[in-house]
Amino acid sequence: xxxxxxxxxxxxxxxxxxxxxxxxxxxxxxxxxxxxxxxxxxxxxxxxxxxxxxxxxxxxxxxxxxxxxxxxxxxxxxxxxxxxxxxxxxxxxxxxxxxxxxxxxxxxxxxxxxxxxxxxxxxxxxxxxxxxxxxxxxxxxxxxxxxxxxxxxxxxxxxxxxxxxxxxxxxxxxxxxxxxxxxxxxxxxxxxxxxxxxxxxxxxxxxxxxxxxxxxxxxxxxxxxxxxxxxxxxxxxxxxxxxxxxxxxxxxxxxxxxxxxxxxxxxxxxxxxxxxxxxxxxxxxxxxxxxxxxxxxxxxxxxxxxxxxxxxxxxxxxxxxxxxxxxxxxxxxxxxxxxxxxxxxxxxxxxxxxxxxxxxxxxxxxxxxxxxxxxxxxxxxxxxxxxxxxxxxxxxxxxxxxxxxxx
Numbered sequence: 006x007x008x009x010x011x012x013x014x015x016x017x018x019x020x021x022x023x024x025x026x027x028x029x030x031x032x033x034x035x036x037x038x039x040x041x042x043x044x045x046x047x048x049x050x051x052x053x054x055x056x057x058x059x060x061x062x063x064x065x066x067x068x069x070x071x072x073x074x075x076x077x078x079x080x081x082x083x084x085x086x087x088x089x090x091x092x093x094x095x096x097x098x099x100x101x102x103x104x105x106x107x108x109x110x111x112x113x114x115x116x117x118x119x120x121x122x123x124x125x126x127x128x129x130x131x132x133x134x135x136x137x138x139x140x141x142x143x144x145x146x147x148x149x150x151x152x153x154x155x156x157x158x159x160x161x162x163x164x165x166x167x168x169x170x171x172x173x174x175x176x177x178x179x180x181x182x183x184x185x186x187x188x189x190x191x192x193x194x195x196x197x198x199x200x201x202x203x204x205x206x207x208x209x210x211x212x213x214x215x216x217x218x219x220x221x222x223x224x225x226x227x228x229x230x231x232x233x234x235x236x237x238x239x240x241x242x243x244x245x246x247x248x249x250x251x252x253x254x255x256x257x258x259x260x261x262x263x264x265x266x267x268x269x270x271x272x273x274x275x276x277x278x279x280x281x282x283x284x285x286x287x288x289x290x291x292x293x294x295x296x297x298x299x300x301x302x303x304x305x306x307x308x309x310x311x312x313x314x315x316x317x318x319x320x321x322x323x324x325x326x327x328x329x330x331x332x333x334x335x336x337x338x339x340x341x342x343x344x345x346x347x348x349x350x351x352x353x354x355x356x357x358x359x360x361x362x363x364x365x366x367x368x369x370x371x372x373x374x375x376x377x378x379x380x381x382x383x384x385x386x387x388x389x390x391x392x393x394x395x396x397x398x399x400x401x402x403x404x405x406x407x408x409x410x411x412x
Contacts, residue, residue: 017130017391021383024124025117025376032113033372035059039109040367043098046142049076052096056112056139063120065137072155077148078139079157080119084126087133088396090386091162092118093335095143105358106144107170107351107366110375114168115139117376121383122390131390136161140334146183146295149334153341154292164304164343164389164399167335168378170366171348171357176309177322178348179329180298180336181228182260184267184289186253187236188214188274191284194247204245208238210281211249217273218253229266230256230330256332260296260340260410296336299406301343303399304385308347311381317350331357340410343403345385349378 025032035055042051053069053076061067065080094115099105119137126135138157142148152158158165169178190211195204218231225231233253239246255270257263271287278285309319319325335346351371355361365371389396 017125017387018384020124020128020130021121021387022380024121025380025383028117028120029376031059032117032376035116036109036113036372037367039096039112040104043103044096045100046097046145047076047147049096049141052076052112053078053139053141056094056096056116060116060137064123065119071139072152072157074141074148074151076139076141077152079161080137080139081134082123082126083134084129085132087131088390089134089136089162090122090389091136091138091158091165092122092382092386093138093140093149093165093167095140095148097141097144099144099358102358102360103363104366105360105363107357107362107371108143110170110351110366110371111168114375114379114382117379118166118383118386121380122386125387125390131387133390135386143334146290146332146334147292150292150295150337153337158338159341162342163396164301164386165338166304166344166382166386167346168375168382169333169346169348170351170371170375172350172353172355173328173348174312174317174319174350175325175328175348176305176312176319176345177300177325178298178346179326180331180333180346181256181258181329182263182297182336183254183256183295183332184263186255186267186270186287186289187250188253188285188287189248189250190278190281191286192245192247192281195245197243197245201245205247205282206245207249207281207283208246210277210283210285211235211238211251213277213280214251214273217277218270221269221273225266226258228258229262230254231266231270256330258297260294260336263294293337295332295334296340296410298333298336298344298346299339299410301345301399301402301406303395303402304343304345304389305347307385307388308345308381311384312378315377315381317377343399347378347382349374351375
């Protein structure tokens with residue numbers, strides 16, 4: 006079916022909607038199973054097996070443990086030559102919170118979208134390929150970055166689509182760049198009362214780091230963020246701490262802005278060590294910076310137009326871009342190819358990464374919202390398959406957006 010010239014019709018929309026409606030209860034059961042069995046990043050064995058078994062039954066060619074990553078997978082379906090549409094599922098949970106970011110919903114949204122696109126391909130209304138990427142470890146920014154290094158996205162698809170549940174509907178959802186560092190200070194233990202002068206206080210060094218970060222914030226852009234936790238503050242109050250450690254994140258609006266902020270933080274580490282007499286070691290996360298998401302305007306508009314059919318309204322782009330501040334490794338995919346990563350509301354006012362959002366991600370209202378958004382995402386992917394000029398506009402927008410990702 007080369008040189009397709011098929012209208013973007015209600016018939017195709019009906020096929021997409023019916024394909025998802027027909028698996029409503031199956032998707033709901035998988036969502037609840039993943040929600041009730043939370044697994045932290047890179048340990049999502051239950052979710053991996055649940056999703057891959059289901060997709061195989063639905064006629065996809067499934068690759069388990071894809072690219073040497075134990076809980077990653079690919080599920081592919083193709084019908085002739087044509088463009089290739091990628092979709093992402095996530096399924097890792099947060100320590101102590103469970104599905105506080107709604108990845109159970111992201112998991113089934115990817116499945117629903119891929120199955121709907123597959124239906125259009127199977128019906129010979131379009132030719133090409135759909136690939137569902139099972140991407141583990143998003144909460145620690147490992148999965149997609151590892152897959153990019155292995156060219157999983159670049160060699161298999163032309164565009165990539167994904168949804169994210171939040172408290173609001175934004176087709177231009179803002180996700181910023183992030184990198185993380187683990188810092189350690191090494192001092193000398195001594196009795197904190199009898200002979201404190203014989204010790205070298207590693208906790209003093211860590212306190213200076215926290216003070217330094219606070220002072221630094223007045224020199225940062227309003228969109229920059231620095232935050233972290235002390236992971237070891239000493240062992241006993243009557244012992245001068247000889248070892249302390251912390252885990253710190255730095256975030257900027259664009260990936261190219263993050264290196265100067267990293268250097269500022271390193272200077273704070275070195276200054277704290279010098280001032281206290283401690284030795285310092287800091288280790289940035291191995292691999293690439295987690296980059297900001299560059300939303301493809303053409304596909305974002307299509308998604309929003311589809312959502313409006315369901316009565317979903319969107320604020321102006323400028324208003325949408327005033328909110329946000331989270332980060333995702335989907336940003337790194339968006340530097341490689343055209344991507345959209347819209348946010349869809351799940352009838353909650355709770356922020357992500359809260360107990361309240363964990364509860365909201367399990368509700369029937371959230372499930373219904375996920376199916377609506379998945380139908381609209383699928384229609385966006387189908388448009389890429391059907392319309393060559395549309396895809397060319399998508400690609401031109403991606404090419405033009407590259408100036409935003411560099412100085």
